[in-house]
Amino acid sequence: MKMAVFKRQKSIIPGFGLTMGITVAMLSLIILIPLASVLAYSFKLSPSEFVELITRPYVLQAFKTSILCSLIAALINCVFGVILAWILVRYNFPGKRLMDGMIELPFALPTAVAGITLTKMYSNTGFIGRALEKIGIKAAYSKMGIIIAMVFIGIPFVVRAIQPVLEKLPSTCEDAAYMLGASRFVTFRKVIFPEIRPALLTGFGLALARGIGEYGSVIYISGNSQKNGTQVVSYIIMQKLNSGSVDYEGAAAIALILLIISFVMLFIINILQHIASKRTNS
Amino acid sequence: MEKHDSKIAKWVLIGISVLFFIVMLVMPLIEVIYRSLKDGLELYMSAITAENTLSAIRVTLIATVIALIVNTFFGVVASWLITKFEFRGANVLSTLIDIPFSISPVIAGLAFIMTFGRTGWATPFVDKINEWLGTDISFVFSVPGVVLATIFVTFPFISREIIPVLTAQGRDEEVAASIMGASGFTTFRKITFPHIKWALLYGMILCTARSFGEFGAVYAVSKARGSTFTLPLEIDALYMSGSADSITQSFAVSSILVVMALVILVIRSVVEYIGKKES
Numbered sequence: 113m114k115m116a117v118f119k120r121q122k123s124i125i126p127g128f129g130l131t132m133g134i135t136v137a138m139l140s141l142i143i144l145i146p147l148a149s150v151l152a153y154s155f156k157l158s159p160s161e162f163v164e165l166i167t168r169p170y171v172l173q174a175f176k177t178s179i180l181c182s183l184i185a186a187l188i189n190c191v192f193g194v195i196l197a198w199i200l201v202r203y204n205f206p207g208k209r210l211m212d213g214m215i216e217l218p219f220a221l222p223t224a225v226a227g228i229t230l231t232k233m234y235s236n237t238g239f240i241g242r243a244l245e246k247i248g249i250k251a252a253y254s255k256m257g258i259i260i261a262m263v264f265i266g267i268p269f270v271v272r273a274i275q276p277v278l279e280k281l282p283s284t285c286e287d288a289a290y291m292l293g294a295s296r297f298v299t300f301r302k303v304i305f306p307e308i309r310p311a312l313l314t315g316f317g318l319a320l321a322r323g324i325g326e327y328g329s330v331i332y333i334s335g336n337s338q339k340n341g342t343q344v345v346s347y348i349i350m351q352k353l354n355s356g357s358v359d360y361e362g363a364a365a366i367a368l369i370l371l372i373i374s375f376v377m378l379f380i381i382n383i384l385q386h387i388a389s390k391r392t393n394s
Numbered sequence: 395m396e397k398h399d400s401k402i403a404k405w406v407l408i409g410i411s412v413l414f415f416i417v418m419l420v421m422p423l424i425e426v427i428y429r430s431l432k433d434g435l436e437l438y439m440s441a442i443t444a445e446n447t448l449s450a451i452r453v454t455l456i457a458t459v460i461a462l463i464v465n466t467f468f469g470v471v472a473s474w475l476i477t478k479f480e481f482r483g484a485n486v487l488s489t490l491i492d493i494p495f496s497i498s499p500v501i502a503g504l505a506f507i508m509t510f511g512r513t514g515w516a517t518p519f520v521d522k523i524n525e526w527l528g529t530d531i532s533f534v535f536s537v538p539g540v541v542l543a544t545i546f547v548t549f550p551f552i553s554r555e556i557i558p559v560l561t562a563q564g565r566d567e568e569v570a571a572s573i574m575g576a577s578g579f580t581t582f583r584k585i586t587f588p589h590i591k592w593a594l595l596y597g598m599i600l601c602t603a604r605s606f607g608e609f610g611a612v613y614a615v616s617k618a619r620g621s622t623f624t625l626p627l628e629i630d631a632l633y634m635s636g637s638a639d640s641i642t643q644s645f646a647v648s649s650i651l652v653v654m655a656l657v658i659l660v661i662r663s664v665v666e667y668i669g670k671k672e673s
Contacts, residue, residue, distance in 0.1 A: 327609065350610070
């Protein structure tokens with residue numbers, strides 16, 4: 113228990129000291145020290161100042177919007193992610209390879225491009241926005257717009273998490289369950305779902321984490337209205353960095369809360385991945 | 395698929411997927427191209443050859459290339475460390491490396507401002523070094539700042555792709571090579587590298603895509619249009635200026651990134667295909 117943290121057991125492979133030195137140095141310089149600055153900055157505030165900064169109504173509103181929208185988006189992504197992964201693994205149909213390749217478009221397409229494009233599509237002058245308006249739904253510049261953007265950026269996380277697990281799951285399992293008299297739905301619930309659950313949770317967690325911190329794709333379609341509650345947390349932080357209204361203390365305090373939320377999620381994702389890898393390797 | 399009802403289920407599921415796929419992924423692409431060209435080719439060409447756009451292309455390329463080099467180096471070193479040696483804290487280390495995946499890019503920008511900004515604690519040191527060297531390097535609101543922010547957000551991309559491959563491969567081959575007297579570098583080059591080359595390439599592709607598209611982190615540390623703006627920032631500036639022409643121009647500049655994104659996806663699919671075939 114009292115051993116040094118990075119102590120190694122004997123190994124014949126050379127390069128431990130060198131690679132450890134480089135890894136820790138770069139990790140500290142690029143990630144840890146800058147992040148520690150945010151912590152240091154927010155710890156300069158007294159507890160009462162800190163609480164006052166993060167409990168302002170518009171800040172709480174932004175946290176509510178970010179968390180709620182990313183939760184809904186991640187859930188939507190789980191439904192479509194499972195269906196997409198399922199058909200990409202189990203079925204053959206024309207255009208399958210194209211679809212498989214394009215699933216990762218949200219990773220490759222810059223978020224700002226996605227943001228302005230989705231905004232124009234779903235605003236009342238856009239193709240989908242106009243149709244939705246006819247049935248009384250205002251998509252852009254509302255919470256629904258934020259959810260649409262988060263569904264867009266989150267979908268590849270879920271699909272890519274589930275695909276490998278489904279590939280390893282032989283279809284004979286389903287056939288056996290089906291022949292033994294289970295209905296399709298029962299087969300899915302009792303046979304397939306337990307297998308993909310850890311991977312699904314991982315994908316859900318990654319999509320959720322991405323959604324909560326998302327900036328580029330969300331800020332155009334949200335409209336950033338305090339009155340409509342469509343400001344997200346990252347927008348609030350960015351506003352506080354802009355010249356004219358610089359408020360580093362406020363930004364650091366909000367960022368700290370967001371960091372804590374992210375770390376808790378990272379922790380949970382890692383545990384889930386650990387469980388998932390145990391399951392698929394056994 | 396000999397069962398009748400499973401055929402119905404199959405086509406219903408495919409139908410849902412295709413609909414989702416077209417609405418969420420295909421239509422936005424068409425929208426960008428349509429909006430960028432709707433006011434004619436002349437406006438399109440003037441937008442993508444504007445001075446600000448060219449400057450943004452330059453900064454984007456600089457940031458992407460440097461981020462790619464730094465992260466490739468780091469990714470390979472870190473994954474070698476984490477998979478080839480048994481040590482306490484390996485899990486903690488790999489979790490720390492993954493931090494940028496799950497934190498808001500805006501926080502990355504904020505972190506650099508609080509380190510190197512006017513009130514940042516590292517600023518006096520940087521000033522002293524600048525004085526001493528006679529230089530004027532700044533890590534915020536400058537190209538080096540943009541580069542740093544880009545490196546931050548893409549930091550885990552390469553190690554994340556390599557680590558699973560190396561974990562699956564195990565250590566026996568490297569141990570054997572070392573016992574026979576191969577140096578660390580030779581062992582890496584001859585034994586490890588052939589295993590990871592596709593994963594490495596795959597990680598580098600993802601790193602490139604994220605680098606040229608990063609917005610939030612870079613936006614926080616880049617304020618000068620025409621000198622430190624990247625392409626996504628230029629798109630934002632054009633879009634936010636609000637006139638019909640400038641919005642069309644912002645979609646024109648976006649179309650450059652759309653083409654790059656599609657190229658990335660094609661290369662990615664090819665790499666994945668060849669990699670799978672080989673293994």
